[in-house]
Amino acid sequence: MDALTDLLRGVRADGALFHRTTLTAPWSLRFADGAALTLCTMAHGDGWIIPSDGAPLPLRHGDTAVILGPKPFRVVDELPDSDGPCQTPHTRSTDGLDAAGDPAPAGPATLIVGAYRAGADVGRRLPDALPPVLTVPGDEACDAVLDYLAAEVAAHGTDRQIVLDRLLDWLLACTLHAWFSRPEAHLPAWYHALGDPVVGTVLRAVHAEPARHWTVATMAAEAAVSRAAFARRFTALVGEPPSTYLTTWRMALAAELLATPELTIAAVARRVGYTDPFAFSTAFTRVRGITPSAYRAGHRDSAPEPRCQEAATGEQACDRTCPATVP
Template identity: 50%
Template sequence: MDVFDDLIRGVRAHGSLFGSSVLTPPWSLRFVDGAPLTLCTVLGGAGWIVPDGGRPVPLRDRDTVVVRGPEPFRFVDDVDTGAEPVDCGQQCAVPGEGGTRHRRGWHDTGEGGVTLIVGAYPVHGEISRMLLETLPDVLRVDGGGTGDGVLDHVADEVSIDRPGQQVVLDRLLDWMLVCTLREWFDRPDTDPPAWWAAQHDPVVGESLRWIHAEPAAPWTVAALAERARVSRSTLAKRFADIMGEPPLAYLIRWRMTLAAEMLVERSSATIADVAHAVGYSDPFGFSAAFKRVRGVNPSDFRRAATG
C-alpha cells in the first residue's frame, strides 16, 4: 500500500465514457458536464484544449490531457476556429456538426478526421479530493509513453459495440489515467506533491507505506523508525525535510481524512465507530483531534456534508 494507491482508489470510471468521435475541421466541442476529472486523447490528428478562462493547450496525435473540473472546457481544431461551439455531455449527439457524435461505442468510418476519445471521471470522498488538490487545471503528457499500449486497446474497443464493452472501456480508461498521472508526476519540469517524491525515499517511503497500510495502529516515531531501520532522530528529520511536517502530524491528518470519508459514506457508523476505525479508543479524544484538524466537530461535519 502506498499513498498514490490510496488516493487513486476512489477515482474510477463507471459508465463514464462519453465516446469516440471522428471530427473534420472546423469543430468546437464544449464539455459542460462538470466532471471533476476528464481525460482526452486523440488519434490521427491534433487539436487544442481550451479551458474557460485558461490558456490553450495543444493536443497532438496520441497526446493525453487531463482536465480538472468542474469548469467547462472546449476541444477545438484551432484556437481561432470559426466553428460554433456544440455543448457536449453524456447525451450529446449531433452528427450534423462536423460529423461528430458522442455516445458509447460510436465510430465514423470516414477518412482524414481526428478521432477524439474522452473519458469523464466522478470523484467521490475526501481521500480522492486530496489527489485532485495536487493537480493543475490542465496537465498534458506526450504520446509515446506507457499509456500508448492502453490507447491501442481503447481505440479497438470503441470501434464497435459489443457485449460488456462499457466495463472493458471503464477499466482501460482507469489504466490510462494511472499511466498518465504517473508519467506527469515523474516529469522533471513538474512540481509533484511531497508524498509522490517521498515514495521514492527508502526511509520516508517505508514509513508512509506502514501508515497507509495500518492507519489505526498505535504508531510512534520510534515504532516507525524501527520499521524503516533508522534511528528516531533520522526519521523525524528526514520526514520533516521531505514531507514538510513531522511523521505524527501527517499520521493525524491522514486519520482525519479517513474519518471524514467514513462520516459521510457510512451513515450507520457512530462517532465512536469512526474513532475506533482510525485508531482512537476514546471518541472524545477523536472529536478533539478532528476539530483541531478540520475546524469543526465530527457531528457538525457529517450534517453539513450530507446536507
C-alpha cells in the same frame, strides 16, 4: 509504497461517462459538465486543449490529456480567431450517423473522452500534485489500453459500464505513470521524503498499518530518533507535521472504505485507527468537509448525464448537446 499508488488511493471510477466523437474541420467541443477529472485522447488527428485558465496546449495524434475539474474547457482543431465567423461543426456519433440521422463522412479527427462524473471523489492529494491540465505524448502512453478502450467505447451491448470504469482507471494510472517520469512533473514533497532513512521508514510503516496507535512519540520510536528531532525532520521534508499527515492519510483511506456498503461507519473507523466512531466522524468532517454518513450517501447518488457542447471558434456561441454521448 510509491507516489502513484498513494495519489490514486480511493480514486475509482463509478459510472464513468464516455464520448467518442469523429469530427471534420472546423470543429470545437466545449465540456461544461463539472466532471471531477477528465481524460481526453486524440485517437486520430490533432487539436488543442483550451482550459478556462492558462495557455492552450497542443493535443497531437495519440496524446492523452488529463484535465482537473470542475471548470469547463474546450478541445478545438485550431486556436480561436476572434475575427472568424461562427460555424457549425460536422460531427459523427459512434453509430455512424450525424445529428440529422444521415450517414456522416469520416472525419480527420477522432477524440475519445472519459470523465469521472461530477461529484466523484478524486481525493485531495491527486489534484494538489497535478497541474490544471497535463498532456502525455502518444509514444509514452499505454497503447494497449487505448486500443482496447477505443474498441469498448465504440461497442454496444450490456454489462459495459464496469469495463469502462476499470479502463478509465487503467488509463489514468498509465498516463500519470508516464507523466511522473517527465522533467516538468512536480512530485509531492512526501514522495521525495520516502528516500530519507528516518522519515521514509515512518511513512512506509504508517501506510502499512494505518490502524496502529500512532503518535509522534511512537513514530519517532519507529525511526529510532528523538521525538523533537523526528518532528522537525518530518515537517521539513514532508511540508506538514506528522500528526496532520497521519490524519489526512487515514481520512483518505476512510473515504475509500465508506464506498463499501457492507462496512458500518464504526467498522471503517476501527480500520483507520479510531475506536470511537464520534471522534472519527469529527476528524473526517474536519478534513473532508462532510460527515461520513453524508459522504456515503452522496457516493451512492448518480450524477446527471454530462454534456459536451459544440462551439465554433468565433466570437458567437453555437452550443448544442453533443450528439456523440455513448449510451
